[in-house]
Amino acid sequence: MKVLVDFDLCESNAMCEALAPEVFELDDDDYLVVKKEHVGPEDLDSVRRAVASCPKAAISLQEAPTDG
Ligand code: SF4
DSSP: OEEEEOTTTOOOOOHHHHHOTTTEEEOTTSOEEESOSBOOHHHHHHHHHHHHHOTTOOEEEEOOOOOO
16 A cells, blocks of 8 residues: 655644654654655554544555556
8 A cells, every 4th residue: 555645735733643653754844754655564554544534634545556
């Protein structure tokens, strides 16, 4: 799964960072950084919670294209 962020919508409230800190991080300028664009099974639950909790609906998960 791939994380997509609409940076025009993101208001940098750090909700996603609180729920999935292994994937989302706000930098020193409060700019959202996606630390892992490709989400493995170990991070999927927390990223799904972050997607569902983003008040701006700025993040989404996209099925990765099939390998090979
Ligand atoms: S929860 Fe949504 S609005 Fe908040 S920092 Fe994350 S992507 Fe941006």
